Structures are given as C-alpha cells and as structure tokens.
Amino acid sequence: MSGSQARVARTLDLLTAGLGPAVQQAMSAEFGDGWVDVARQAFRNERMATVMARLEPSEWDAQALLTVMWDQWNAVFRHRLGLLERSLVSELRELRNRWAHQAEFSDDDLYRLIDSTFRLLRAVSASDLILRQLARLKLDVLRDMFSRQIEEERAQANARRDRLTEVVLFVVSGFAVVVATLVSLAPRNPLAGMLLVAFTLLTFGYLIVQRLRRPVMTHSVHECPVCRKIIYTEVCPYCEAVPPPKFLLAKSKEPVPEPAESHQSA
Structure with missing residues (x-):
C-alpha cells in the first residue's frame, strides 16, 4: 500500500471512529431504542442491507454511517448541523466510493478528504484525539506537496x-x-x-x-x-x-440525489 493509499485508509478509519458515536447519539435521541431499525432502512442496496443486518451499529464503517446521515438528514441531522455539513456528508460519500472502487487519489484529493473529514468531525464534536490526528495528517500532506513543489x-x-x-x-x-x-x-x-x-x-x-x-x-x-x-x-x-473508470464518468453525469423526507416522528 502506497503512502497515499495508507493515508486514505487511515482517514476513513478516523472518520468511522469519530462519526459512530455521534450518529448513534443523534439517532437514539430521535427514535429511542428503535433507532437501529430506522437506521437500517437507509441501506436500500440489497447487498449492503444484508451485510449491515449481521453487524452491530458499533461495527458499521464510514460508508454505512454516512448513508444513515444522508438518509435521515431531514428527520434528525438538519436540526444539529447546517448546510455546510450536509455538503461535507455528500462529498465524503463520493470520495469513499471512489476509494472503494480503487480510484487513484491525487494530493489535492487526499487533502480534501482529510480536511472535509476534519470539518465534519469537528462539527459533530468528535474527540480531540481524533481531530489532532487528522490535523497531523493534513500537515503531512501539505509538507509533501510543498517539498515536491x-x-x-x-x-x-x-x-x-x-x-x-x-x-x-x-x-x-x-x-x-x-x-x-x-x-x-x-x-x-x-x-x-x-x-x-x-x-x-x-x-x-x-x-x-x-x-x-x-x-x-x-x-x-x-x-x-x-x-x-x-x-x-x-x-x-x-x-x-488508463481512462477514468466508467462508473465515475456515469456518476458525474447524474444529479446529486436529495435526501428522502423521513416520515418517522420524533
């Protein structure tokens, strides 16, 4: 694994660690003990739903947590976060999907991933330890970019x-x-x-x-x-x-979907 790939993986691990408690706290405050069942409704992809059904919420990865946030934005997270954080969720979902499909990350992409992760986790009051590690990753990327320049x-x-x-x-x-x-x-x-x-x-x-x-x-x-x-x-x-992956070309032409209105009551 190259240095860039290792940093992407490390950033996604920190995103999972910082976002997990925030998502669980917000969802349980809104839906009580049944929040897990509500959250699993966000996994509309059959394969993903099958995998997540076997996992405890504490084992969900960044993709699952971001999917829940996007799906339950109107019902839960828009009361706690703003439009900027909503755009960060959308951006991080896209970057995570690129990583899952083994797309290459440039230095600019890598820095953007780390910075967006830092800003989202800071907005949800993630631990200072996680934020410090992300800040260190940002400095490392900038140092490498400046050195090459x-x-x-x-x-x-x-x-x-x-x-x-x-x-x-x-x-x-x-x-x-x-x-x-x-x-x-x-x-x-x-x-x-x-x-x-x-x-x-x-x-x-x-x-x-x-x-x-x-x-x-x-x-x-x-x-x-x-x-x-x-x-x-x-x-x-x-x-x-090597041309860009077809899924990226097709996805770039698709409009960004709006989060579905939740019909769940508080």
Missing part, C-alpha cells in the same frame, strides 16, 4: 541555468571561429573566409535557436503524484493510458 522549482532553476550555459558556450565558440577565420583565412582567401563565416553563423545560430526553443525538462526518476508509480518522464504514461 520546491524540488520542481529547484530542478527548473537548474535546467534554465544549464540552458543558459549551453547558449553562452555556443556564442563564444561561434565568435571564436569567426574571429579565427577573419584573422587567418580571410586575408589570403576572402571568398572562402566569408563562406566559412556564414556557415559558422548559420550553424551556431541554428543551435542557439533550437536550444532556446526546447522546453525546459525538469523530470527525472520520480513518483507520480496521482498513481504513485515510479516514472521517468514528465507526463505519467500509466495515467495517460
């Missing part, structure tokens, strides 16, 4: 310096050949001297133009920030070759 900027500066050095060498070499030609050959054979000077200027001029037009290449052996594979080029061939 610094390395890229340093590589670009070195590449620009190398390009300038090559251009200066071309100019000096061409100038030296022209001067030597004018001093030694031109007085004895003006035509040959002029031809050699013209050839020298064209050759070194072409080399200089080509070197200046060539893009600055800063890539070396490094890790792709998206798929986390070791690559040797600036553009990751693995990410280019």
